Structures are given as structure tokens and as C-alpha cells.
Amino acid sequence: MNRAGSRGWLGALPLLAFFALVFGVPAVALVAGAFTADGRPSLSNMSQSLQGGYLTAMISSVQLSGVVALVGAVLGTFLAYAIVTSRFALLREAVLTASGVLANFGGVPLAFFWIATLGNSGVISGLMGLPSGSLYTFWGLVVVYLYFAVPLMVLAMAPALDGLRPQWREAAANNGATTWHYWRFVALPVLAPAMLGGVVLLFGSAFSAYATANAMVGSVVPLVTLKIAAALTGDVLIGYENIALALSLDMIVVAGLVMAIYLPLQKRSSRWLH
Amino acid sequence: MAALTGLERVSAPAPAARTRPRVWRGVVFLLSAVYFLIPLGASLWYTIYTPGSGVSLAAYGELLTAEGFLQSLALSLGLAVATIVMVLLLALPAMLAVRLFAPRLRVVMEVLCTLPLVVPPITFVAGIGTSLRTGTEVLAPTPFWGTIIAVQNPAFPVVLVLAYVVLVLPFVYRSLDSGLRTMDVRTLVEAARNLGASWPYLLFRVIVPNLRSALASASFLTLALVLGEYTVASLLGYQPFAVWIVTVSGSKGQLSVAVSILSLVLIWLLLLAVSTVFGRQRFGKEKGK
Secondary structure (H helix, E strand, O other): OHHHHHHHHHHHHHHHHHHHHHHHHHHHHHHHHHOEEOOEEOOHHHHHHOOHHHHHHHHHHHHHHHHHHHHHHHHHHHHHHHHHOOOOHHHHHHHHHHHHHHHOOOHHHHHHHHHHHHOOOOHHHHHHOOOOOOOOOHHHHHHHHHHHHHHHHHHHHHHHHHOOOHHHHHHHHHOOOOHHHHHHHHHHHHHHHHHHHHHHHHHHHHHHOOHHHHHHHOOOOOOHHHHHHHHHOOOOOOOOHHHHHHHHHHHHHHHHHHHHHHHHHHHHHHHHHO | OOOOOOOOOOOOOOOOOOOOOOHHHHHHHHHHHHHHHHHHHHHHHHHHEEOOOEEOOHHHHHHHHOOOHHHHHHHHHHHHHHHHHHHHHHHHHHHHHHHHOOHHHHHHHHHHOOHHHHOOHHHHHHHHHHHHHHHHHHOOOOOHHHHHHHHOOOOOOHHHHHHHHHHHHHHHHHHHHHHHHOOOHHHHHHHHHHOOOOHHHHHHHHHHHHOHHHHHHHHHHHHHHHHHOOHHHHHOOOOOHHHHHHHHHOOOHHHHHHHHHHHHHHHHHHHHHHHHHHHHHHHHHHHHO
């Protein structure tokens, strides 16, 4: 038993050592840097990261991710339900495949797609006569982010919706339930974990998105990822690196809180998929 | 990168008892089609039509001769291959060892392989950048100084490979875990060991062939992620493919949109490859029952 245990460690050791070096060292450096100013321990970076322009950026990031998560969740659930209940197998397959592709289509190419469509010299913005710069706003970003958020929600919800047994509906109907009763007391409670998990997933991916926002808005819409990048690359004064680290720590705290909701829920909702 | 790939199986619904046409479903599909297809069509049109000179495919032809295209693509592919090799060599032995000998480590593995999903990539870069700077200063008098400089070599930045291994670890873990679930690892290992197979022989001739589809899907997902990765590479100052697109977009708008369309096609092809591989595995499993 002892020998087996040590062999287990031996096989896992390279991965654990790698992780400690490549993930652990930066994590320690990040926390240490966030609490250091002018070479000695201090809280000034942290407090500065929660003030003024930085606070605005953080709030605007959270708002953007929140709006994307909620709108994406509602639209994605409707689309997923339409797919799951559709009688056309081909359509169902096509939409699910497309969702898989679009959910993984983010970053820079996503930004260029929308710039070509609704940007200042875009194809559709010309036809619609949109005022210049309307894509490069908060709501413009929402429209762009939904392009990967809705498909992501479809993928998260389709298996859960598929798990709704027709028998439950029939049983509810036999007991005199209306459609509203069925949805309120049977379907939604079953779907709630998957939906909440989906919302969290959407929030997380919108919150940490940098490439799309950077290629699109530059710094027109203040976002915390853009602020971190600006502080890191020295677009602003030297010595702001530790502010970037403090902002990063703020982000990790927010993302960690959100994920703390998601992980147990994911386990719970996966019970319904089988 | 999304945590879902569309491979999650959704079975056909039971035949609906109702035949009443569902108007709302049509409306939902129509609105979705408008929202999702218009940018696609508009981008395509943007790349082939230039006001004044009409329709041409010049943007796609220009791609091959564009300065930096081949170099950045080669760099990205090189990084992807190195990442795939490294992540598989690290993750597979560890997952096997945990499964066979140390089930209690399983929780640790799961937490480790979920952490990179919680931490936004940009904060990870901030940490790496700081570590590299501090490391270069601290290690300057020691022999390790050469190593930390070599790791940052712009011709082939090993540091990006290290970072990507961490970023793809959750996806690789999930993929390999589902592959390992489909086979009886313990029996296979005991049988092979009893017949006198050495550990490397066992790994490459017994385990790997059984895990082929899981390994393939892990590799494809890694390839997709590395080819599209922008945040880490750009903030550490390297110029693989995704960073090159942004650099070139300022002067050549059509070219950058053309590359974006091609990258969408590439993601689609990669996912198609993954799902074919997965589909075959599922089929084999069902047949075996």
C-alpha cells in the first residue's frame, strides 16, 4: 500500500511540480506585488485600485458581464428550448453544431466580424445609417459579446432541457396543473441549477474577455481588463505595475466568488443529464 | 475559450403529441438566424467588395504574400505542437497514477485542473510578467539566469508554451478523464504487468491506443485555443498569429476580416474533427454493450 502510494506521487509529481512553478510562482508574485509599494508592504495599491477611474472600470466590467450574462441566459434558454423541442433533426443538429463553433469563436476575430458589420465603415451600419461610433459603446459591446454568450448558453441548457421528461408534464396536467403551474413548480426548479450555472459561465467569460474589447473599443469603454493591460504595458506612468497586480487580485476575487457559486451547481445539475 | 464544445449529446425528443404549429419557435429561429448570420454575411461581403473597384477575392490572395503572415502562423503552430506534447506528457501519467495508486490525490488534481478556469488569463499574464522581471533580477548572479533568458527567446518563447499548458489543462483533463472512464484501467494495467510489460511499454502500447480518441480531442482543443490566443502573447510582447492579425488590421482592414473568417472556418473544422473522433468512440462503446 505504501509502495503504491509513493508510486502515485511519482507519476503525479511532474504535473504538481510544473503547476507549482508555472501557476504557483506567478500567483505568489501577484499577491506579493499587489501588497507592495515602493519596496515595502503596503495597502496603497489595493486601495488605489478601488478608487476613481479604476473603480469605474471595475463597475463597468461587472455591469457589462452582468447584462451579457442575463440577456444571454434568457435568449439562449429560449433558443435551446426551441431546438430541443424542434421536430426537424437536421435543424437541431445544425444549430447545435453552430453553437459549438460560435461559443468557441471569441477574441480578435469576433471583434473584426462586428467591425466589418456595424463599425464606422461597416456593411450594415452604412445601410442602416447608424451614427459613427455606435458600435464602440457599452451596448455595442453587449451586442458583440452576445454573439458567443447565447451559443454558450444554448450548449449549457440543451442537455438540461432535454432531461425534462414529457411524463412530468403529463403527470402535472393530470393533477390539474396549467402550463404556468407546470413551468413554475416543475420545470423551472429542475432547470434552475443548470440556468444559474449558465449565467455564471457567461458572466465569467464576459468578465475576463480582453482581446475582443481591446481590438474594438481600445479605451472608449472603461473595462478592468483594459486598465490592467494599460498599466502592464506602461502606457501610463512607470510604477503602475503593482496597480495592475492589485487590479488583477480584485478581478480574481470577483471571478472566484462567481465560480464558488458555479462549481457546486454544476455537480448538482449534471445529475439531471443522465 | 468556452468550457463547452457542443459535443454534449442531446438526444432526439420523444415524438410530440401536439401537432399545433408553434409560432413562437419559428420567431425564435428567425431572430437567431438574423442575429447570427448577418455579421457572417456582412463580413464576407466586406472582404470581397471594395467601393469603386467592385468584387474581388484579392484580400484572400494577398494573405499568402502578406508580410509576417507565414512567420506568425509558423510560430503559432510550433507553440501549439509544443503545448500539446507537453500537456499530454504531464497530464496523462499523473492522471493514470492518481487513478491507480493514489485516489486521494484525485481531489487535488480536480482543483488544480479547475483553477485556470477561475483565474482570468489577463491576471495570469500579470503574474507571469512580474515573476519574469523579478526572476531575471534575482537570478542574475546564478547559473539559472541563462535559463530564464532562454525561456523568453522571441524566436520561440518557451514561456508561452508553459502558460498555454496551464490554460488548456482544464480542457485536457476533462477530455482525458472521460476517455479513462470508458476503459478498465486497473485490469489492463495488471494484465500487462503480469505478462511482463515495462511501464513505458504499458503506457505507449496499452493505454495510449485505448485512449486515442480522447487524446485526439484534447489535442484539437489545444490547437484551437493556442491558435486563437491573444491576451497572454500580446501582453508578454510576442507576435504569434492572433497578435499579428491585430497589428495588420490598422493598415489592411479587409485582410484582417478575411483572416477572421478563415479562423471561424478553422474552428469549425477542428470541432468537426473532435466530434467525429468522439462520435466513433461513442459508437464503439454502444456496440460493446
